[in-house]
Amino acid sequence: MKSNNTFSDVVKSDTPPSTSAMPVFEEILKRGTKHVGSYFHPAVSKKLRQMAANEDTTIHALIAEALSLLLQNRNETIIVEDAE
Numbered sequence: 438m439k440s441n442n443t444f445s446d447v448v449k450s451d452t453p454p455s456t457s458a459m460p461v462f463e464e465i466l467k468r469g470t471k472h473v474g475s476y477f478h479p480a481v482s483k484k485l486r487q488m489a490a491n492e493d494t495t496i497h498a499l500i501a502e503a504l505s506l507l508l509q510n511r512n513e514t515i516i517v518e519d520a521e
Contacts, residue, residue: 485496492499508515 485499489496489499
């Protein structure tokens with residue numbers, strides 16, 4: 438009798454996991470970028486998603502804009518580019 442446990446079937450599979458996301462990850466590494474992240478209240482995440490959708494942009498672009506404004510406000514010379 439065949440098991441209905443699909444997780445078990447995947448674990449036992451000889452097929453390697455999909456690497457379709459790898460080219461994107463490798464491209465990010467090639468740009469010489471570093472991940473900067475933090476945890477926020479779910480309402481912040483929801484609002485960023487809404488703003489990105491309303492402005493036809495990405496959350497990444499919104500955060501890059503916010504960081505640029507913060508650095509300008511503090512008279513820092515680092516330029517934050519939207520790498521997307």
